[in-house]
Amino acid sequence: MNTKPILVVGAGFAGACYARTLAEAGYAVTVIDSRSHIGGNAYDEIDHNGNRVHRYGPHLFHTSNEQVVDWVKRFGEWTPYEHRVDAQLADGRLVPLPVNRTTINTVFGAALSNDSEVEAFLRRLAVPCESPRNAAEHLYSKIGIELTDLFFRPYTKKMWLMDLEEVDISVVSRVSIRHDTEDRYFPNDKFQIMPKHGYTAIFSNIFDHPNITVRLSENFNKAMHEDYLHCFNSMPIDAYFDNVLGELPYRSIKFHHRTQESAADWKCSVINFTDARAFTRETAWYLLPHHRQPDGTGYSHTLEEPCDYRDNGLERYYPVKTADMRYQKIYKKYAELADELPYITFIGRCGTYQYLDMHQVINQSLMGAEKWLQRR
Template sequence: MQSILIVGAGFAGAVHARQLAEAGYRCQVIDRRSHIAGNAFDEVLPNGIRVHRYGPHLFHTNNKGVVDWLQRFTEFVPYEHRVEALLADGRTLPMPINRRTLEGLFKVDLPTAAEAEQFLHSLAVPMEAPSNAAEYLLSQIGPDLTDLFFRPYTKKMWELDLEELDTSVVKRIPIRFDDEDRYFPNDQYQFMFKGGYTAAFERILDHPLISVDIGREFSKSMLKDYHYCFNSMPIDEYFDFTFGPLPYRSIRFHHRDVPAEEGAGTATTINFTDAGPRTRETDWSRIPDHLVHRTGRKTLTQEEPCDYVDNNMERYYPVKTSDGRYQAVYEKYKALAEKTNECGFIGRCGTYQYLDMHQVINQSLKHVNDWIERQK
C-alpha cells in the first residue's frame, strides 16, 4: 500500500487525505499548529461562546457538489450573514451598499430600486476600463461612498491605497439597489456547520488509513518515506525564499468578554469606517449554534490587520496589486515546483491565492480525484 504525506490539516489537506484514504492510500497528515482544521478552527470559550480562532468563517456557495460532499461529515444550520457599517455619528447602515444605505447616508427618499440605481449612477464617474480598485469603485459608486466605506478600510486592511490594488479585490463586494442586506446575496447555500468546523474535521479525518500528527513541522527529509506529498505550506517557504518572500496580510484578533446585552447595531459584524487601526467587530452570539451555553456573557472580537511578519508569521491574505508584481514572483515558484516535482502544492498558501472554503474544497476534490485517476 502506498503512503502519502499531507502537510496541513486545513480544508486542502483534509479533503486530500479523505479522498486518498477512500481510494486505498495510507495517509499521514501533519500540521505545525497544535490543532486540526487550519484557519477554520473553532472552540467554545469558558463563557459558552463558540469562537473561530482565526476570524469569522461563514460558509456560502453555489456549488452543490461541495455541499453534497460536506454533508457526509456535518449537519448544517441555516445562517445568512449580515454586516453593518458604523458611521462617525454612531449610526449603523447596511453593508454592502443597498437602497437603505443610500437613503440613510444622503438623507434622500428612494422608494424604488430603480430610483436607487439612478441615484447611484448620478454619483458614479463613468470610466471605460478601470485599471485599479479606486477607478473601479469611482466608476460604480463615485467618490463619496468610495472615501467613506472603502478608502480607510482598504488602507487598514492592505496597507495599500486603492489605486495600488487590483480591481478583483473590490469586485467581490456586491452593490444592491433593493433592500437585500445579506452579505452573500448571490449564493444559494449559506449555513454554519452544526457543532462547529473542528468537529466536522474530526469526522473527515476519522478513517482507518489516516493518521494525524499535530504540532509537527514539515521537513524535506520526510519526503523519502512517502510515495508522494501533497503540501499546503507556503510555497516560498518550501523553496527557502529563493525568489524572495511572498507577502501576506495578517490579522491580530482582540477578544473582549462582555455582558450578553452589549454591542452595536443589529448585525453579526460591524465594519468600522474610521481611520483607526481596527476594521471590524464580530458578535459571535448572533451566529446560530455559537451561543453554546448561556452564562450571561459573550465575546466580541475586533480585527486589526497587519503584515504577517508582525503576527507570528500567520499568513492570511495574499497581497494582490494592480501591477501583478507578487503574482509574477509566485509564477516563478510555481515553475520551480513543476520542474522539481517533489510535492503537489495545494490550498491557499501552496498556490498563493485567496480562496473561500468552498473554493478550497472544490479545487482539492478536483485535484486529488484527478491525481488518483492518473495513477490507475
Template sequence: MFDWLVVGAGFAGAVLAERLASVRGERVLVIDRRDHIAGNAYDEHDEAGVLMHRYGPHIFHTNSEAVFAHLSNFTKWRAYEHRVLGKVQDGKLVPIPINRTTVNRLYDLALTSEAEVEAFFDARAEKVAEVRTSEDVVVGRVGRELYETFFRGYTRKQWGLDPSELDKSVTSRVPTRADNDDRYFTDSFQFMPADGYTAMFSKMLDHPNITVMTGTEYAAVKDKFPHRRLIWTGPVDEFFDFRFGKLPYRSLRFEHQTLDQEWFQPAGTVNYPGEEVPYTRISEYKYLTGQVHPKTTITTEFPAAEGDPYYPIPRPENAALYKRYEALADATPNTWFVGRLATYRYYNMDQVVGQALATFRRIEAEVPQSAANDGPLLAAGD
C-alpha cells in the same frame, strides 16, 4: 510507511486526506505546525463556554451543490445568512454591501425602486477609460463620496495600500446593490456547521488510514516518515526555501473578549471603515452559531504587515514572483500544491474544497493506487 504526507490540516489538506484514505484506501499522514486541525476555520469553546473562532469569523457559503453535498457527509448544518453593518459618519449603522437602505439612511432619502437607486449611483459615478485599480472599480460605480465613506479607509487599513495601488479584484468582490437585500452573501447554500468547524474536521479525519500529528513541522518529519507522495498546502515560497524571495502577504491580529452581557452589537459583524480607529471589524459569534448563552464573545480584527500569512497582496509584481514559484512547483515530482497559500490566491472556503476535490480527481486519473511493494519516496523531491 505512508502513501501520502499531507502538510496542513485545513480544508485543502483534510479534504484530500479523507478522499485518499477512504476512496483509494491509502495510508495518509496529516501534519500541521499549529496545535490543532481545521486551519483558520478552527473553532473552540472559550473559558466562558462560548463557541468562538480563534482566527476570526468563518461563514460558509457556496453556489456549488457538489461542495455542499461533500461536506454534508461530515456535518449537519444550521441555516445562517450573514449580515454586516458599517459604522460610518455620526455613528450611523448602515448595511454593507451598499444597498437602497444604505443610501436612504446616509442621505435621508426615500428611494423606493431599483431604478431610482441606479440613477443616484449614475449621477455620482466617475467613469474611467480603463478599470485597473480597486479605486477605479468603486468610483466608477458609485462615485467618490461613497468610495471615501466605505472603501478607502477600510482598504488602506486592511492592505496597507491605497485602493489606487491595488488590483481591481479586491473591491470587485464586494457588490453594490440597488435593492434592499442586506445579506452579505447571496449564494444558494448559506449554512454553518451545526456543531462547529472543528467537529466537522474531526469527523473528516477520523479514518483508520489517517494519522494526524499537530504541532509538527514538515522539516521534522519529511525524512523520518517514509512517504511516496506529498500534498503541500503551506506557503509555496516556503517549500522552496524562499529561493526567489518572500511572497508578500497581509496578516491579522485578533483581540478576543468575553463580555458579561448577552449581546454586544446588532449584527454578526460591524465594519469600521474610517481610519480614526486601527481595526477593521468586530464580530460576535453567537449570531453565527445560534448558541444560547448569558455571555457573549467578540473578536476585533487588526490588520498587520507581519504575522501568519492570510491575504496574498494582489499586485502585478507579486503575481510575477508567484509565477516563478509556480514553475518550480509544476516541475516537482510526486508533489501537489493545493490551497490558498500553495497557489498564492485568495479563495473562499468552498473554493478551496472545490480545488481539493478537483485535485483528487486529477490524482485518480493520473496516479496508480499504491501497492504494498511500491518503493518509498523518502523525501519530497527525491
C-alpha cells in the same frame, strides 16, 4: 492498500479534502500540521465564556456548489444561516453592508424608492472612466467619490496598507453594490450554512478514517519526501523554496478578545468599521447560530486589527494583490519550479498564493485529489 503512504501537510480544508479522498481510495495518509490543532484557519473552540469562537476570525460557509455541500454534509450536521453585516458610520449610525438602497438613502438623506432611481442616482455620482486600471478608478466609475471614500478608502488602507490606487480591481469587486434593499452578505449563494457543532467537529469526522493518521505540532521538512509516495503540501510555496525568488507577502490580523456582561443589542453578528480607527470589524460570537452554549456565562466579542504577517508571528492570512500584480508574477515562477518536482503538489491558499473561500478550497482540492487518482 498501497505500500508507501502519502504525506499531506496542513490539516485545514485543503489537506482534509486530499487526505479523506485518498484514504477512501485505499492510500495510507499521514497528515501533519505545525499547529497544535486540526482545522487550519477554520478552527473553532468553546471559550471561557461558553461561546464558540473561531480562532482565526468568523468563518461563514456559503456556496452555490451542490457537490461541495453534499461532501461537507457527510461529516456532520449543518444549520441554515444567512449572514448580515452592518457598517458603522462616523456618527455611530449602522447601515447595511454591502452598500444597498437603504445604505444610500441613509448616507445621502435621500428617499430613493426603486432600483432605477438608485441606478440613476449612482450614474450622477459616477466619474466616468473607460478602462479603470485600479480599484480607485473602478469604484469611482461605479459609485462616485463620496461612497468610495466612505466605505472603501479608509477600510482598504487599514486592511491592505495601500491606497485604492495601488490595489487590484478584483480585491474590491468581490463586494457588490446593490440597487435594491437586499441586505444578506451572500445573496447569490444558494447554500448558506454553519456547522451545528462547529468546524472542528467536522474536521474530526473527516480525519476519522482507518487509513488516516494525524500528527499535530509537527513541521514539514524536506527529508520527509523519502518516506512518502507523494506530498500534498499547503505550506507557503515561497517558504518551501527558501524564498529564492523573493517573498510572497500576506496581510495578517491580530485578534483582540473582550467579554461583555450582557448581550449587545445588534441586528447582525458582525459590525464593520469604515473609518480610520485601527480595527476593521467586531464579531459578537453569541449572535451566530449554536455559538452560545446553554451554560454560557459572559458574552464574547472579538475585534480585528490588520497588520503585516511579519508583525504577527508569520501568520499568513490574505495574499497581497497589487494593481501591477507583482507578487502574482513571482508566484507564477514558484509554480513553474514546483512543476518540475513530480513528488510534490502545492495545495490550498498558501500553496497557490490565492485568497480562497472555504467552498473554493474544498472544490479545488476534491477535484485535484480525483485527478491525481485518475492519472495513477
